[in-house]
Amino acid sequence: MIYLRTIAVAIATAILQLAIAATPNNATPTSLHDLAREITRVESIREIKDIQRTFAHLSQFGKFDAVASLFSPNATFIHGGTTNATNITGIPSIAKWLRDDAGEMNGISPGSLNTIVVENPVINLAVDGLSAKARWNGLRFAGDGKGGTKIQGGIYENEYARTETGWRISLLHYYGMYEGPYVGGWRNMGGRGIPIIPYHFTPEESGIVIPPAVGEAPQTNISIEDVERRIKRLNDEDEVRNLMHAHGYYVDRRMWSDVVDLHSADTKVSIVGVANYTGLGGVRKALERMGPENLVQGIANDHPIFDMIVDVAADGSTATVRGIEIGMLGDANTRTASWEFNIFRNQFIKENGIWLVKDVEITPLVVADYYKGWGDGGTRSNTSYVPPFLPSTGFRFSGSKSAGTKIVSRTELEDLYRRLQRSAAYDGAENQSHAYGYFLDDINCAKMGALFAKRGHKASPFAGFFITPERIDGACVASYGTNRSTLRQSISFHWRPQPVVLVSEDGRSATLRARLLQPSTSATKSGAFNNAIYHDQMVLEDGKWRLWSVTIDEHYWTSSTWEGGWADAKPRNSSAPDPQPASWTKKYPPDVTIAEVGLRESTFRGGSGKYIEWPEIQRMWFQYSNLVSGRVPEYYWPGCVPCQTRPDWALTANGYQEPPTGSASRNGTIS
Ligand SMILES: *[C@@H]1O[C@H](CO)[C@@H](O)[C@H](O)[C@H]1NC(C)=O
Ligand SMILES: *[C@@H]1O[C@H](CO)[C@@H](O)[C@H](O)[C@H]1NC(C)=O
Ligand SMILES: *[C@@H]1O[C@H](CO)[C@@H](O)[C@H](O)[C@H]1NC(C)=O
Ligand SMILES: *[C@@H]1O[C@H](CO)[C@@H](O)[C@H](O)[C@H]1NC(C)=O
Ligand SMILES: *[C@@H]1O[C@H](CO)[C@@H](O)[C@H](O)[C@H]1NC(C)=O
Ligand SMILES: *[C@@H]1O[C@H](CO)[C@@H](O)[C@H](O)[C@H]1NC(C)=O
Ligand SMILES: *[C@@H]1O[C@H](CO)[C@@H](O)[C@H](O)[C@H]1NC(C)=O
Ligand SMILES: *[C@@H]1O[C@H](CO)[C@@H](O)[C@H](O)[C@H]1NC(C)=O
Ligand SMILES: *[C@@H]1O[C@H](CO)[C@@H](O)[C@H](O)[C@H]1NC(C)=O
Ligand SMILES: *[C@@H]1O[C@H](CO)[C@@H](O)[C@H](O)[C@H]1NC(C)=O
Numbered sequence: 001m002i003y004l005r006t007i008a009v010a011i012a013t014a015i016l017q018l019a020i021a022a023t024p025n026n027a028t029p030t031s032l033h034d035l036a037r038e039i040t041r042v043e044s045i046r047e048i049k050d051i052q053r054t055f056a057h058l059s060q061f062g063k064f065d066a067v068a069s070l071f072s073p074n075a076t077f078i079h080g081g082t083t084n085a086t087n088i089t090g091i092p093s094i095a096k097w098l099r100d101d102a103g104e105m106n107g108i109s110p111g112s113l114n115t116i117v118v119e120n121p122v123i124n125l126a127v128d129g130l131s132a133k134a135r136w137n138g139l140r141f142a143g144d145g146k147g148g149t150k151i152q153g154g155i156y157e158n159e160y161a162r163t164e165t166g167w168r169i170s171l172l173h174y175y176g177m178y179e180g181p182y183v184g185g186w187r188n189m190g191g192r193g194i195p196i197i198p199y200h201f202t203p204e205e206s207g208i209v210i211p212p213a214v215g216e217a218p219q220t221n222i223s224i225e226d227v228e229r230r231i232k233r234l235n236d237e238d239e240v241r242n243l244m245h246a247h248g249y250y251v252d253r254r255m256w257s258d259v260v261d262l263h264s265a266d267t268k269v270s271i272v273g274v275a276n277y278t279g280l281g282g283v284r285k286a287l288e289r290m291g292p293e294n295l296v297q298g299i300a301n302d303h304p305i306f307d308m309i310v311d312v313a314a315d316g317s318t319a320t321v322r323g324i325e326i327g328m329l330g331d332a333n334t335r336t337a338s339w340e341f342n343i344f345r346n347q348f349i350k351e352n353g354i355w356l357v358k359d360v361e362i363t364p365l366v367v368a369d370y371y372k373g374w375g376d377g378g379t380r381s382n383t384s385y386v387p388p389f390l391p392s393t394g395f396r397f398s399g400s401k402s403a404g405t406k407i408v409s410r411t412e413l414e415d416l417y418r419r420l421q422r423s424a425a426y427d428g429a430e431n432q433s434h435a436y437g438y439f440l441d442d443i444n445c446a447k448m449g450a451l452f453a454k455r456g457h458k459a460s461p462f463a464g465f466f467i468t469p470e471r472i473d474g475a476c477v478a479s480y481g482t483n484r485s486t487l488r489q490s491i492s493f494h495w496r497p498q499p500v501v502l503v504s505e506d507g508r509s510a511t512l513r514a515r516l517l518q519p520s521t522s523a524t525k526s527g528a529f530n531n532a533i534y535h536d537q538m539v540l541e542d543g544k545w546r547l548w549s550v551t552i553d554e555h556y557w558t559s560s561t562w563e564g565g566w567a568d569a570k571p572r573n574s575s576a577p578d579p580q581p582a583s584w585t586k587k588y589p590p591d592v593t594i595a596e597v598g599l600r601e602s603t604f605r606g607g608s609g610k611y612i613e614w615p616e617i618q619r620m621w622f623q624y625s626n627l628v629s630g631r632v633p634e635y636y637w638p639g640c641v642p643c644q645t646r647p648d649w650a651l652t653a654n655g656y657q658e659p660p661t662g663s664a665s666r667n668g669t670i671s
Pocket of ligand 1: 074
């Protein structure tokens, strides 16, 4: 009893702290009007993300008039390099420019490809909730089916406006940084150094989950039932997003049993124009087309997921997702590799309170041999089917019903607000995750360090862990030096797409798994891709989201060069000595070395065991058990990575809840 009461008091205190922490002006909603305004602000962040994702979905099929209709009537469109650019206004001019720019690389002409991915958002909503700014990374893979190809990469610093019919893009400003054809690859634009692309945010701002509203909330006719439904819809979106992203990580590792666990019994898998499969046995058959369960030496099976939109049905019992999947596949044993450009459009169903994958529909656009490229259109599937787009330009929840309960108790209001904050935490954690990527790309050590909590810690690759923002900044400087040109001759980007974000019950802490997809560019040689995984935790500290724990794994695969790609890798000489930790650690030693982390990093450079390097298969660890079945993965490491060595670095030792580590979030312990 005493124990229970202690928990009750702890939860009450946590909720109170949450309310105070999350709203610096102490504006815990005191009425349904207040709460409705807070919900609209979280929904706005989601709607802005979906508008930009729709830009990617429509571009892929050359629907340029529809793309232009995502802009506000007086929108400005700036597109170019870092020194000069196109600068136009108005929807018809934007449509024309997009069409002319694509030419026959429009996704419509036979064999053509126009896959644009826009990812890694850091979004800033204005205090009045009527406009927003966002930074995104962009990457475009294009071809005309007749030998012409183009790869382009850069940064968007965009603005958005809330109109009467939904959010629209009011400014698109694309700063092209690198480009080139498939054969020969890309380089810095103009062959020059690349300047820092201006930021719309500071490290202080990136963690503020939606600035507090000012003034009195507008009167509404909203009922408690409407409020509950809207919050539930946001919470459901988070669960579906996690499930699909987790599904993707299992596919990449060929963890077929874990993939099957996420499906409902009456599931279907359809690979459009190729084959259909039904039931759980069918799912396994569809997966085995890629190969048998588990990765073996030399196999790369990555299918990164980009720009996924989640549409939860009004009754909350089903959901549809649509997104872009790029297969980066290969076999280093035979030095064969390929690209796949696919659309997925999947159905989810909620059974007994648990979300499950119901139907998977994959539409292959282009499959191409890595060593030839997609210039000739590759093996294009024999279908003209365009997977239907999801609605994105309206408001998520159109209007409130006037019927329903209007009176709400303080306790109900606080609990509803806590549930809303758990969805706001998803965006806050994602925001902070991408802010980290951008400052690291620019090797801005001080700003990167400033994203961490006062007791936050970070793994520096091949070195170890450093704790506190000052030490993290110091390790970055020790590793990269201080004599860096403001015009960068080369950049290694830190894309962190496909997050799985598990939020604690009180909404004050989160665990985040993300992919590291690392395109690079240089003035003098072609860039290439590498890949790894991040295992992070975030906290709400003094009303701001901060990084608590950041761990990067070793690369799971690397590209020898652009020409060689990821399948051009020879096994290392197993009798050669294991590589030593980075030499700069002698001058600036970590607080916890990689060897001290123990088993978790034993196969990393500087670890306590035998080093593993691609094309050998590095161990891949998970912070969570299977999100549906609870199946425990072979390599399971809940909590922060160095926490088994340093329990005092754990969230729970510092006044935070440990976020769920799997199905606990689905069996009633978190609601
Ligand atoms: C665009 O139009 C809206 C009203 O429709 C106005 O508030 C806004 O200032 C205009 N923006 C620009 C850049 O002209
Ligand atoms: C940028 O300037 C170069 C040379 O001055 C010109 O050839 C190019 O077309 C310009 N690009 C744009 C997008 O205006
Ligand atoms: C684009 O054009 C507008 C209107 O002519 C101008 O105000 C703005 O400064 C221009 N921006 C850039 C980056 O050239
Ligand atoms: C993301 O960061 C921006 C600015 O850096 C901040 O203003 C915004 O509120 C944050 N958004 C979320 C959802 O955390
Ligand atoms: C609330 O409902 C009443 C009755 O239907 C209507 O007259 C009033 O305009 C509504 N108020 C708001 C703010 O929507
Ligand atoms: C898969 O099923 C759909 C819908 O039943 C059907 O239209 C399609 O032809 C089937 N595809 C194949 C390859 O059998
Ligand atoms: C695609 O399908 C159509 C109709 O079934 C057929 O006539 C055509 O030859 C097929 N093309 C390819 C490349 O398989
Ligand atoms: C800094 O870098 C420049 C260009 O690479 C070089 O010429 C200069 O000597 C370096 N300065 C120091 C202090 O290392
Ligand atoms: C492998 O490494 C051992 C120890 O360094 C060395 O003696 C041997 O020559 C190497 N073998 C090859 C094929 O490089
Ligand atoms: C929920 O699941 C977790 C982990 O599987 C377990 O420890 C916990 O006891 C379960 N709680 C309930 C209420 O079933």
